[in-house]
Amino acid sequence: MKNTRKPCRWYPVCPMKRFYEEGKIDRRWVEDYCWVDNPDCIRKQMEARGEYHPDNMLPDGTIGKSLD
Ligand code: SF4
Numbered sequence: 001m002k003n004t005r006k007p008c009r010w011y012p013v014c015p016m017k018r019f020y021e022e023g024k025i026d027r028r029w030v031e032d033y034c035w036v037d038n039p040d041c042i043r044k045q046m047e048a049r050g051e052y053h054p055d056n057m058l059p060d061g062t063i064g065k066s067l068d
Helices: 015-021 027-032 042-048
Strands: none
Touching: 015 027
């Protein structure tokens, strides 16, 4: 995906940033969601609705194994 858009506003505080920087998640997660402000991100959608979502929930809504 070509990165022509601004990053997600939550990226500086999102656990996905830390997991990526610590090498715990694949680059494709931040590339496909965070860096292009992908509206399909489930974390973002739940945040917008004020719904609880655990830190280890990936942008597609699946729970990442051994993420802390
Ligand atoms: S995981 Fe979702 S909410 Fe978090 S920075 Fe990426 S796009 Fe934004």
